[in-house]
Amino acid sequence: MRILLASAACLLALSCGETPPSELPLASPKNPSFSPLPTLPGASQSAGSSGLPNPQLAPLAADKRAxxxxxxxxxxxxxxxxxxxxxxxxxxxxxxxxxxxxxxxxxxxxxxxxxxxxxxxxxxxxxxxxxxxxxxxxxxxxxxxxxxxxxxxxxxxxxxxxxxxxxxxxxxxxxxxxxxxxxxxxxxxxxxxNTKPAVWLDTRTPRRPLALSRDGSLALLSHGTTASLASARDLFATHLFDHASPVTAGAFSSDGKRLATADAEAVVVWDTAAGKHLFRLVWSGEKPHAVTFAPDGKRLLVAGGHHFDATLRVWNAETGDSVEAFTIANAGTGSSAAVSRDGKLAAVGTDRGVIELWSLGPPKRVAELAKKDSFLEEVSGLTFSPKGDRVAAVFENGTVSIWETAKGKQLHTSPGERGFDEPKAIAFTADGARLVASGRTGFQGVVREWDMTSFAVVQNRPMPAHAAAFSEDLRAALCTDGDAVSLVDPTSGSVIVATPPKLPRVEHIVFGPPRTLLVALNDENALRVFSPEGARYFTASGDYGPVAVSLDGRLVARSLYRSVALWDVPSGRLIQTFPELAESPDSLAFGWSGDHLRASSERFDELAVFFSNVARPSWSRPFYQKIAGGARSFQLSRFGRYAAFEDRKRVTVLDLWNGVTRELEDGGKGSIDGTELSPDGRTLFVSRGRELSRFATETLARIGSSAALPCSSWGMTSSFDGSRLLVDCASSSTTKIVFSDTEGAAISSINLGQERERTLDIAPHGDLIAAGYEGGRVKLIRFSDGALLGTLTAWPRGEAALVEAPDGRAAVFGKDTAELTKWMRCRLGSRAYPFEVCADAVLDLDLLAELFAP
Missing domain, CATH: 1.25.40 (Serine Threonine Protein Phosphatase 5, Tetratricopeptide repeat)
Incomplete structure (x- = not known):
């Protein structure tokens, strides 16, 4: 370890030689009259403590009556x-x-x-x-x-x-x-x-359109592990079907009375009217990738495979009994399937571009239409002409090919080209005179038509979104633009009905005293502040970045593009926007007293830290620090005294008050996986594999001995006083957060499933954790036992937020709740109803205060 001294007076002062007045109360050697605040009950003082005071949090007002x-x-x-x-x-x-x-x-x-x-x-x-x-x-x-x-x-x-x-x-x-x-x-x-009501809000998860019923009246969407059956009239869910893994495919029977949904392990058949589970089709060693019903609705075809062999299995759609199966060896796995209208022929395509034509009952291969060595990509869609004399396929690279079914002769192929990417849906018109396929160009959809006599492209119509399925009469297409799902008229490109866009992801979470939680949402100009009293909303123009909150919870700052915006939390008023910086800030921190702000930005191999008085915004001459090219995980402590970053071999700590730079070498103990500064700045945590070490930030003296972590850390988050630590463990299938004391002993853990959280923070009182996710969601978790207490969801338009508890209770806050409640559904088992049905049964306005209670 080596110490590099610099002149503190010229580093962060508003002018060289002048120490910022707001820093004096914090440097007790320079201000003997300063009296620290009382410490938090039960808070421990780390060895080598800098002497910073802990805040005394104001408790929630309680009803003292009997x-x-x-x-x-x-x-x-x-x-x-x-x-x-x-x-x-x-x-x-x-x-x-x-x-x-x-x-x-x-x-x-x-x-x-x-x-x-x-x-x-x-x-x-x-x-x-x-x-x-x-x-x-x-x-x-x-x-x-x-x-x-x-x-x-x-x-x-x-x-x-x-x-x-x-x-x-x-x-x-x-x-x-x-x-x-x-x-x-x-x-x-x-x-x-025989169930209790719960809230369902489908805009919190990415929605994928899977299928449209033959008459265009029903739509099937997937929401991760849940499939929703919706009326095409308004796209409101009427039934919800849960799977063990993400739903990847689905199909309706010709009469719309039955529905098949597929995940990575099985295919489930449902009664669409009652939402009733009929049977589950499971077979060993294969994954289903595509499903389709025969026109008579009595047979269900499932395309899938195992390793390099594609399979097509035929099931009795009324009883769930296996009827027949055939295999295409060394052809990849089945990716698409279709049945002729007379039910006599089936076509199956694979992810290696192979297409084979088979007769059904008994199964017999009729022709190999596309070979493995044809350099075509995955087969995205297959369809038969109304007479069954032709079969058409569309490939992932945009190629469209047509064959006659009698002899398997190729009639036409249209090579893939720019402007017709990622085709999904394909269908013949009712008279068989034209072939229609959907693709996309850039962020827009496109529908292309071919004349079946000349095989020339006769229409190339733009669409507002990418179509995934057509109705039989080609008057409706189920589309997605990645954010919203819509029903579109392909003949005119006009939107019939659309869902709201999926909610933006949570990029930053910061707890602020006394018991408030600030949530910064990406893709929109908004901050959300949750507190026991409700939810509030802040907005300003510009791209958002990191967030900081003052110790008293009255001020919140957020990085904009090359600037910083400052709000007053109680009133929601935008106080001011700071002068422009050369770079957008990567980190922000208020001083202990809240009357000054630090911003830092990383550019190439140099770190710049700026200082400004809050009342008179004017950035000081920055403090520059050269950093190694491999430096990563830069962090500014909560109150701006320390900054730290590491490059696998060493950790560099900057004391921004005194202009001191310290370096902690790895000492030959292996590469450094992660670092974490406690918010009070006293403690530096360093992880190497499953080993956790603690150091006093002021001196980099080791605190105690190294401890064994319960897992290799993906990331760490410290409680305010450094007494508790979140260790984020990642695996290929699940995300697990281990709540550990600073000695490395696990206190509790929670498995958060396959979804990766974006950001974490611990409340100042230490027993409440917030984890931010896609879809505007924040999960509140109790530190002591890892129990999920509730979920907060911020609605992107207007001032509205939804709060839910695991027991089904919910609360809606804000001025603009009408649009939010419109898309909220009341779920009971597999059924979904308008939220009005269960509003009185689930709404509990005391829920938010309960979640933030000590």
């Missing part, structure tokens, strides 16, 4: 809700009150009985009525209501879907009893599905 007094207030509110027709919400409030004060449960018997009776939960109402009549202490109002209810018999209400339709119609008319009708519908859905 539990039974709080419960009495809730019971009074429940009566008011029932009078307004909110029976379901009244019942939830009574249940909460009874939990807090069981002794007072009888005082709300009358309200509870009326609510149960109103929404049709007759069995529960009759049981409660008997309890009331048997109690000598029941009040007269409850007794009278119980006598009336006890004479009722359990009824058989209409089917759930009928009740939902009536409730939706009543809501559209503005009927006063619409809410009550929704509650009754929900009771019947719960009876039919």
């Amino acid at each position: 539990p039974c007094d709080i419960a009495a207030t809730e019971r009074t509110k429940a009566a008011e809700l029932l009078a307004k027709g909110r029976a379901y919400r009244a019942l939830r409030l009574i249940a909460r009150a009874d939990t807090k004060c069981p002794a007072g449960a009888s005082t709300s018997w009358s309200v509870r009985l009326k609510a149960l009776d109103q929404i049709g939960r007759n069995d529960e109402a009759i049981a409660l009525a008997k309890e009331i009549l048997a109690s000598p202490s029941a009040d007269p109002a409850a007794v009278n209501a119980a006598r009336t209810v006890s004479q009722k018999t359990p009824n058989s209400p209409a089917a759930a879907d009928t009740l939902v339709a009536a409730a939706v119609a009543a809501s559209a008319r503005g009927d006063a009893d619409a809410r009550l009708q929704f509650d009754r519908a929900l009771v019947q859905i719960e009876r039919e599905t």
Whole structure:
């Protein structure tokens, strides 16, 4: 280790020779009168501590009344809700009150009985009525209501879907009893599905269009491991089908009554009307890649393969029994399949460009249409002409080929060319006179038509998005532009209906005192601030980068393109935009007192750190530090005193207050995998493989001995005082976060599945972790046991946010919630309904405060 001294007075001062006044309270040797704040309860002082104070966090305001007094207030509110027709919400409030004060449960018997009776939960109402009549202490109002209810018999209400339709119609008319009708519908859905409601918001995950029904009325989309069946009229999900792995293919039967979905392990057949699982098709050693029904709907064809052999399996679509199977050896795996309209011929294509024609029942190879050595790419789509005398294929490179089925003779091939990339859907017109295929050019879609007499291209129409499937009459195409899914008229290119774009990913998360969480979303000009009181929204023009929050939580700064914007958190007001810098800042940090800001940027082999007073924004002459060409993982400590980066062999730490540079060599112990500065700047963590070491940042003196990590670290995140550490372990299939103390002993862990989080932070109180993901999602996880507490989702347009708990409760915040709730669905089992159906059953406005509670 070597120490390089520089003149601190000229490094970060507003003018050379002048020490920034805001730094004086922080350098206690220069300011003996400075009195540090009290430390956090239970916070440990690291060896070699710089003497920085820990903040004293303000606790959340708590209701100091006795539990039974709080419960009495809730019971009074429940009566008011029932009078307004909110029976379901009244019942939830009574249940909460009874939990807090069981002794007072009888005082709300009358309200509870009326609510149960109103929404049709007759069995529960009759049981409660008997309890009331048997109690000598029941009040007269409850007794009278119980006598009336006890004479009722359990009824058989209409089917759930009928009740939902009536409730939706009543809501559209503005009927006063619409809410009550929704509650009754929900009771019947719960009876039919034997499940509790939960929220479904499909815009949080990338949506992939898979199939369109023959008449164009139904659409199938995949959302990772869930497939959604939607009405093509509005693309709202009506049924949700869960798989063990991502859904990659799907197809409708000709009459639209059955649906097949495929993942990496199996094919599942569903009843589309009821959303009912019929059977699961599994066979050993093969992965299904494409599915299609025979025109009569009685057979299901699955193209897949194992290693280098392609297979086409035929199943009975009514019973799930295997009918026949044939193999194409050394041809790659099956990627596409089609059946002629008379059901006598099947074509199968592979990912190596091989296409074979087979007769069905018994299976017999008719012709090899495209050979493995033809240098064609994966077969993206296959289709037969209406008469079955021709078969056409489209390849991944844009090549389109046509053969006659009688002798397997190639009639035409159109080589791939620019402007027709990644074709997906292919179909003949009803008269067989033209062939239509979809592709894309740049970010736009394109539909191309060939005349089947001259084989000339006769149409080349632009589309707003890339079509993945056509309806049989070619009047509708299911398309995607990567963000949204739309139904488009291919003849005109006009959009019939479209979903909102997928939500942007979370790039930065920063906790700020007392208990706030700032979320920076990519691809939009917005910051979200979540706190126990709700969610707030900040916006300004420009491309966004890192985020910083002041210690008191009142100021938030974010890097723009070659500048920094500063907001006042309580009011949401944009205070100012700082003067332009030569480069966009890579890191930001407020000083301890919050009245100055540091920004750093890396350019080529040089690091520049700038200083500015918040009240008088003007960047100082920067402090420059030469860095090695392989330097990586640069980090600025939370309050801007230290900066650190590493190049596999050494860690360099900059003391920006005193102008001191220190280097920590690897000492021949192996390459450095990662570094982490604790937010208070006291501790530097260094990982090498599964070994964790700690150093005092001020002196780089080792703290204790090295500890063994439970895994090789992908990344690390430290708690505010350095007493806890997140170790992000990555594997090929799952992401695992291990919560560890700084001695390297694992406290708890959570498996986050296949999805990689983008950013992590630990709340100042140390027992709450936030992980940011694609789709605007932030998961809140308890440090002590790794339990998932809830998920926050920020809506990209307007001020709106969704908060969800694992138990199904949810809360919606913001001024512009109408568009958000429009795309929220009420999920019960495999069914999906308008959110109005279960709004009262799941909404809990206290949820956000509960998630941020200590």
